[in-house]
Amino acid sequence: MKKLINDPENVVTEALKGMELAYPDLIKVQYNPNFVMRADAPAKDKVALISGGGSGHEPMHGGFVGIGMLDAACPGAVFTSPTPDQIHAATTAVAGAKGALHIVKNYSGDVMNFELAAEMLRAEKIPVESVVIDDDVAVQDSTWTAGRRGVGATVLAEKLCGAAAEDGHPLGSLRELCKRINSQARSMGMALTSCTVPHVGKPTFDLPEDEMELGVGIHGEPGRKRTKLAAADEIVELLMEPIISDIPFKSGDEVLLFVNGLGGTPLIELFIIYRKAAEIAQRAGLKITRNLVGSYITSLEMAGTAITLLKLDDDLTRLWDSPVLAPALRKGI
């Protein structure tokens, strides 16, 4: 295992410490239970937005805590959902009278831990709503699975709902907005390499030099299918087809195209991917009016990419353009 770490057991707390030292103006970090919150918490006169999940997906979610995005983020152990204690502590630390929205990625663990936390919070009369993000079209048959995973749409939902929360939307309307974003977004990813969970010390799976995994999530798990390595353009076709045909997106739709790196993929490759994804979207008659290119939701040092398409409307576009100031996303401030 080749990583810039110390004791594998300390990866999460040391990385949190690094974030704390790097962004004192934007965030505060609490330990035991671990969570990241806005420096100006608790939220005044706005709904608090809280998300969380396993660590290893940086900058998600801690990097999205800030003005116009999340109020708090709960990082679990690497690839392990946070505990209800963390979620409870984070929520009570940042939520004001207007309550809190939990943005939860659809993984059994995340859903259950957020559910337990929400029960605890409701017992304390803290108004809390949850929206589960499940945008991953790689998981095809949802009656026979834990349902589609939450991936790239989470980043977009956090940005857009963060802007709406800043605008003063009440809890119920934020929940509906978040659901709408989720219903209008689809994603799919692929991996060139596995990744190594620090305390495990060896790659989660082996992938020969000439093969790739199609339809991976963000936890180093194998994908739906292993196939021969292909050229970038072919890979993008394999990702875009199921995305576009799923909603389905249709000619004339305005969309946001998000090309994400999984952690070990350099930007030069993401631009090559973006080029082809944009071409395919245009070929399908979609108008790409907004975009995001970079490694925003990762799977440790996995090499690979994931593409997300979000159908926009004037409302979502305006929210996307609203100011945001978080460690990993900045605009207008």
Next chain:
Amino acid sequence: MKKLINDPENVVTEALKGMELAYPDLIKVQYNPNFVMRADAPAKDKVALISGGGSGHEPMHGGFVGIGMLDAACPGAVFTSPTPDQIHAATTAVAGAKGALHIVKNYSGDVMNFELAAEMLRAEKIPVESVVIDDDVAVQDSTWTAGRRGVGATVLAEKLCGAAAEDGHPLGSLRELCKRINSQARSMGMALTSCTVPHVGKPTFDLPEDEMELGVGIHGEPGRKRTKLAAADEIVELLMEPIISDIPFKSGDEVLLFVNGLGGTPLIELFIIYRKAAEIAQRAGLKITRNLVGSYITSLEMAGTAITLLKLDDDLTRLWDSPVLAPALRKGI
């Protein structure tokens, strides 16, 4: 070789095409000769800032073209300096009456190609000055080498000079500012893995599972020394000591701490590095008043990190805080 690319020969142009499609509001891309320029070029009433170098270092330099940073960037082939034609074309495309500053990283090839271009430009009566960045303390004995390499300080110089150019500084004062930034910055890097030049198809060097390269540059070249793999904290000590003792930085200095990823290193590791680097800087009495954490100057998919320290003063701090709007750096806009 596992990369998200098509024909290795097309990597640079396809990535440029991706950038062009992704940031139409910010940049324009020209081909044959290749360069990236601000969408609102040519520069009016300001000195034009041009940089360039081999490709494979993304987002540098193309990602730094925009308001408050570069006016144009010239991407060569992967790890190969751009040609005088590119530099000449880029400079004439963006420079106005106030002339142009070339920010050149100190590599024989970069220096010579920019020199030839500057000669051509001067023959055409275009006022042009060059500053060579050479901040890499890993190259110790400069009388017996091509001199120290230009690495992390380049990003900082582009941001700071970009802000000053926007403020209307004339060419001579910008050149002096750039030299001062270079003289106040020091960097050092290390690699956990090699990287693969696309048209070569195999890693530039082999690095066993339990070894690392200390003092690498950004071209996949081996470093000054190969040693046993160490814990992150120890690695940071090995990088920080030569940096701090070189200027030397001294107690009470205000500094900008830049922790850079080399392309294949995930953010979670960079935060662990930042944590220790900040601790060491503080131990030395330095006050970290500004910072930058991320993969801004890379070596394809190399796993590793580089640290840069820049001594700040009120002037540089103000320039750092000035607005910037480029594909890879955004602040205040």
Next chain:
Amino acid sequence: MSSISAAIIEAWLRHCADLFVQHKDELTDLDAKIGDADHGANMARGFTAIPGKLDVLVDKSIGSLFRTCAMTLISQVGGASGPLYGTFFLQASRPADGKTTLSHQELCQCFDVGLTGVVNLGKAVLGDKTMIDALTPALAALHPKNADSLEDAVARAATAAREAADATIPLVARKGRASYLGGRSVGHKDPGAASSALLIAALAETLKRTA
């Protein structure tokens, strides 16, 4: 023996800490195949936190022991297994409230309501390739048969759990992370079923030791 004391329950929970540390890599390897390679670490992190909690626990009734175990797992583990095993012990603690011994029948009742809690939370059914697949036959086997001893019944339950965990190998996962793999989950043992088998094995070993 036809009943079980709080002391044995405490010894069991403490023994689990050792057992899950011992089997950490094995569980992680199973999870690497069809999940995200953290099940070993999750179980070890959760159960090693328990002895410290028990050391300072005042009320050592079985209900209190189970509740402490539950709260520790819920607050330490995360993932899918944290809330699931936490719920198992939280629900199991209710019928054991204030009790310092449990009859064989009462123990069965505790575990049965525990399992119901897990099913309600996780919504998995038998055959979905989850811990349910090991717990369900194990708890069925635990019920007294021909007035045998509790010790024999627990041994029988442990065997049933182990065999049931092995029997998850040919199944297609339909809950949890492994379900994302679809048919590719076939051929691998479910890590949660394996940890459930260890949990019951730990009780069998504890009873044997103290016998």
Next chain:
Amino acid sequence: MSSISAAIIEAWLRHCADLFVQHKDELTDLDAKIGDADHGANMARGFTAIPGKLDVLVDKSIGSLFRTCAMTLISQVGGASGPLYGTFFLQASRPADGKTTLSHQELCQCFDVGLTGVVNLGKAVLGDKTMIDALTPALAALHPKNADSLEDAVARAATAAREAADATIPLVARKGRASYLGGRSVGHKDPGAASSALLIAALAETLKRTA
């Protein structure tokens, strides 16, 4: 033969395109050891661009051939080798201006001013482990000796260049990227010296073929 025609010079430059494509991987491998693994691609990119330029060239005097070669290398190669080889041919073109043959002596003069240009631009001295180390002894060997034929002299120069390139192996690099390696550059042949040896070898082969 005691002079060289423009046709042979053109054939030489065209032959270089083939030779540098053939030796692309070899040069890249050398550069991977002590540089950045692009020298083979750089030389191939530069020289393969030349035939097309020559195809449409009207003035085929030697000066014009050299100048075309120079401008093509400068505009296509980049890196360190682009300006250096470009400068070599640009300077070499001056004494050859308008000429359609060069005497042995004149050829030496062209190359000598070419080399001076390279030294002025790159500021390397003999022993710095660069192309200078191959070009310097090669051009010394090229000068007429005992009134031998130009063909023999070029063959001698090619041998000298090849041997000199090999002789860079034990040296510590002091210019270019390899210099960053310090002592670690010892034990590897300089890629630029190797490409210089190929350049001269190409001339020798061309003369032999047309002889």
